[in-house]
Amino acid sequence: NFKLFIFDLDGVLTESSEQHFLAWKKLSDELGISIDEKFNDQLKGISRMDSLERILANGGIAENYSKKQKEDLAARKNEYYVSMISQFTEENLNDGVRELFSKLKKHNILIAIGSASKNAPLLLKKLNIEKYIDYIVNPKNLKSKPAPDIFLNAANKWSIEPRDCVGIEDSVSGISSIKSAGMFAIGIGDQKVLNQADIVYKQTKEVNLLDLLK
Ligand code: BG6
Ligand code: MG
Secondary structure (H helix, E strand, O other), rough: OOOEEOOEEEEEEOOOOOHHHHHHHHHHHOOOOOOOOHHHHHOOOHHHHHHHHHHHOOOHHHHHHHHHHHHHHHHHHHHHHHOOOOOOOOHHEOOHHHHHHHHHHHOOOOEOOOEOOOOHHHHHHHHHHHHHOEEOOOOOOOOOOOOOOOHHHHHHHHHOOOOHEEEEOOOOHHHHHHHHOOEEEEOOOOOOOOOOOOOOEEOHHHOOOHHHHH
């Protein structure tokens, strides 16, 4: 009896995962490191600072930068990202999302956002879907995915048992996070990559609520 659906944002509700990648790629190019889409799979779902650390480590240059310099690099990436999504509107909402939200409301199922992104409130506003959302997890003082904390934070908001919650994610770290929270995990993407999920759909519009509620 599912009572709460917790959605990841980037790569689930909109394809902003591409802009995250392009912004990291721009920064990496400037630092003389090359990253590709496959390496990017590791960056999906994890925090801004953790992503930067992985990129620098991948380039073998993590030791070259002080804490302050790393903060500046992360801020620079965020500037690129925010400017890349500046043109986003509700046209960027993935197909099927609004319909899925409406169906969840009809079944009296709560909707939360469990994103690692500090830009989540801005992006939800641009996508014009704030009215469907009952709660947005603030990732600020929570452990990053794959720790369960972000998903558990949403369940705790209403003291809902994890087994009554569904998490929806496009990242490997996110699926691990949902599973270690003890929730039902829906993967969006490639079954081979997201093999820890309970069910995987290629795209968000394929999520079949009635099947899941059976
Ligand atoms: C996640 C994305 O949702 O948020 C990552 O999958 C991103 O790519 C992370 O790095 C942090 O986002 P932000 O907007 O706080 O830098
Ligand atoms: Mg994601």
